[in-house]
Amino acid sequence: MHSDLISDAISTQRRSEKRRWSVICILLTVLILSFVLDVATGPSLLNIKEVANALLSLLGAPVQVDPTTQVIVSSLRLPIAIMAVVVGGVLGVGGAEMQTLLNNPMASPYTLGMAAAAGFGAALVLYFGSLGIDTNLAVPLGAFVCCMLAATFLFALATMRHISSGQLILAGIALLFLFQSLLSLVQFVSSPELSQQILFWLFGSLSKASWSNLAIIVSVTVVCMVFLVRDAWKLTALRLGEERAKSLGVNITQLRLRTLLIVAVMTATVTSFVGIIGFVGIVAPNIAKILVGEDQRFFLPLSFIIGAFLLSSASVLSKVIVPGALFPIGIVTAIIGVPFFFWLILGKRR
Amino acid sequence: MLEVNNLNVSLDDLILAKDMSFTLEPGKVNVIIGPNGTGKSTLLKTLFGDIKANSGEIKFSDEVLARKQLAQWRKQFGYMPQDIRLDVELSVLEVVLLGQLNTLGFRLEDHVIKEALTALDKIGLLHLANREVNKLSGGQCQMILFAQALMRKPKILMLDEPVSALDLHFQHVLLDHLDTQTKEQSWVTLMVLHDLNLAAQYADNLLVLKDGKLVASGHPSNVLTPQLVKDVYNVDAHVTKDMSGTPFIRTVRSKTELLTDNHQQSA
Numbered sequence: 001m002h003s004d005l006i007s008d009a010i011s012t013q014r015r016s017e018k019r020r021w022s023v024i025c026i027l028l029t030v031l032i033l034s035f036v037l038d039v040a041t042g043p044s045l046l047n048i049k050e051v052a053n054a055l056l057s058l059l060g061a062p063v064q065v066d067p068t069t070q071v072i073v074s075s076l077r078l079p080i081a082i083m084a085v086v087v088g089g090v091l092g093v094g095g096a097e098m099q100t101l102l103n104n105p106m107a108s109p110y111t112l113g114m115a116a117a118a119g120f121g122a123a124l125v126l127y128f129g130s131l132g133i134d135t136n137l138a139v140p141l142g143a144f145v146c147c148m149l150a151a152t153f154l155f156a157l158a159t160m161r162h163i164s165s166g167q168l169i170l171a172g173i174a175l176l177f178l179f180q181s182l183l184s185l186v187q188f189v190s191s192p193e194l195s196q197q198i199l200f201w202l203f204g205s206l207s208k209a210s211w212s213n214l215a216i217i218v219s220v221t222v223v224c225m226v227f228l229v230r231d232a233w234k235l236t237a238l239r240l241g242e243e244r245a246k247s248l249g250v251n252i253t254q255l256r257l258r259t260l261l262i263v264a265v266m267t268a269t270v271t272s273f274v275g276i277i278g279f280v281g282i283v284a285p286n287i288a289k290i291l292v293g294e295d296q297r298f299f300l301p302l303s304f305i306i307g308a309f310l311l312s313s314a315s316v317l318s319k320v321i322v323p324g325a326l327f328p329i330g331i332v333t334a335i336i337g338v339p340f341f342f343w344l345i346l347g348k349r350r
Numbered sequence: 351m352l353e354v355n356n357l358n359v360s361l362d363d364l365i366l367a368k369d370m371s372f373t374l375e376p377g378k379v380n381v382i383i384g385p386n387g388t389g390k391s392t393l394l395k396t397l398f399g400d401i402k403a404n405s406g407e408i409k410f411s412d413e414v415l416a417r418k419q420l421a422q423w424r425k426q427f428g429y430m431p432q433d434i435r436l437d438v439e440l441s442v443l444e445v446v447l448l449g450q451l452n453t454l455g456f457r458l459e460d461h462v463i464k465e466a467l468t469a470l471d472k473i474g475l476l477h478l479a480n481r482e483v484n485k486l487s488g489g490q491c492q493m494i495l496f497a498q499a500l501m502r503k504p505k506i507l508m509l510d511e512p513v514s515a516l517d518l519h520f521q522h523v524l525l526d527h528l529d530t531q532t533k534e535q536s537w538v539t540l541m542v543l544h545d546l547n548l549a550a551q552y553a554d555n556l557l558v559l560k561d562g563k564l565v566a567s568g569h570p571s572n573v574l575t576p577q578l579v580k581d582v583y584n585v586d587a588h589v590t591k592d593m594s595g596t597p598f599i600r601t602v603r604s605k606t607e608l609l610t611d612n613h614q615q616s617a
Contacts, residue, residue, distance in 0.1 A: 013443055013480065240438060240448065246400060251421060294439045
């Protein structure tokens with residue numbers, strides 16, 4: 001027995017855990033900064049001090065704030081900024097778990113056709129009309145239903161006993177192409193105005209954020225995250241390979257289904273409110289992996305934080321690129337996502 | 351005691367176990383040998399409940415393997431599959447810890463980590479504890495996965511070619527450790543080996559498989575004969591015994607000269 005070596009190894013492990021927690025804290029701080037910037041910027045060009053005061057008074061501090069500023073901050077900017085954080089986080093986590101589940105760094109709800117299905121659902125509702133339901137509700141609902149439909153197809157495959165993750169990915173990519181062409185079909189047969197409307201939805205936008213939307217998204221996210229965190233160790237074990245995870249007593253089929261369902265519900269919910277935002281789901285988990293490895297206790301929260309940061313900073317950029325106008329955020333995420341992605345791929349070669 | 355009665359397993363048209371019956375006793379090292387593709391790994395997977403048998407019964411101390419209580423059944427097993435690749439960003443310690451998957455909490459307690467480190471220490475790999483597994487050699491990964499399987503505190507331990515990537519030293523470290531632990535802890539140990547001489551040295555009971563059939567079983571000194579090696583592997587061999595009575599198998603190079611002759615002629 002080498003008890004001194006053992007206690008050395010324990011403290012090394014503790015140091016490495018501490019290092020990973022501090023990475024998480026640093027990125028959380030960066031996220032908070034980006035969040036504040038997101039609230040501080042916008043078409044109405046309020047100065048930072050006014051915004052800060054409005055935020056403070058919301059928190060109950062006794063400060064004098066102009067009522068217009070207060071309204072702009074609390075009912076326009078704040079919901080959008082929170083939406084960016086939650087949606088980005090959900091996309092990051094969705095990607096992280098898809099990559100874990102399918103053992104592939106290219107997997108995400110987007111690449112597996114779930115987002116495309118949501119887009120198709122939204123387009124269908126816009127094309128056929130909302131059957132008397134409020135359009136603001138009908139479009140997200142259509143998107144949600146179609147997204148879950150695509151996910152159900154993937155579940156059905158995942159329950160089959162001897163299907164490999166490679167086959168699941170191929171099926172997902174096939175779904176992506178299917179829904180993309182169906183989407184093009186709807187756009188093709190639509191009038192130019194309608195086609196424009198569909199296109200705008202597809203770009204992705206946080207501008208429809210409201211406190212009531214947020215309530216739905218946040219509660220769904222919290223519930224889903226609790227379930228994912230509970231499975232953290234099992235998901236880590238899955239990364240050793242399915243055969244080995246099985247040998248450690250993990251019920252692979254159940255874990256796959258549960259995780260797919262959680263990811264599908266989260267993705268469908270956020271996508272139905274903000275449209276298609278690609279790349280966050282692929283990039284965020286890959287960055288998280290480089291920073292803290294694949295122990296899900298760190299990987300999962302960091303994927304959320306990085307996803308949230310990417311979308312929050314994209315939201316800031318979308319307002320800054322053309323002052324006074326709002327650039328579609330879906331376009332911005334891809335533009336900042338691509339250089340990140342290249343850095344990632346080339347960085348791995350070292 | 352692990353009991354297998356009249357087991358039949360087939361995948362598609364391929365028969366992988368044909369009317370197989372045997373009993374494995376606790377505290378004994380049981381070794382399966384046999385040619386490639388003859389159903390050795392399939393047998394382990396069937397015992398683990400991962401492949402469904404067409405017919406037959408598998409029993410461990412009066413508990414019968416049933417589909418419904420699979421999770422319960424598997425709790426008794428330590429199982430080390432053949433694949434030793436570890437392409438994941440985790441440390442050696444974290445991989446070994448996963449052996450106790452069901453007891454891990456969000457915060458790792460000191461005593462849990464200590465247990466994993468002690469397991470590594472026992473097989474002489476403590477110095478690797480904080481290294482990344484994806485930077486280790488295949489043999490090191492295999493030893494780490496062995497430590498992981500032991501962390502499950504199994505009653506039945508199954509290992510599929512556990513020494514396939516190990517050097518001479520670690521082959522013996524692993525098998526010696528396995529042998530003493532099996533006896534101390536009264537495990538039912540069942541492993542697949544390809545090296546007949548290692549099998550002869552470490553097996554208390556040898557199970558010889560060919561084409562899904564159990565063709566011979568018993569103590570290596572009774573089972574390993576030139577005739578058996580010829581029948582099962584189609585290889586000529588001399589079998590001698592050392593002073594302790596352990597058989598030593600020396601295979602005879604066959605047909606190689608004939609082949610080179612033919613090559614020369616055709617060239």
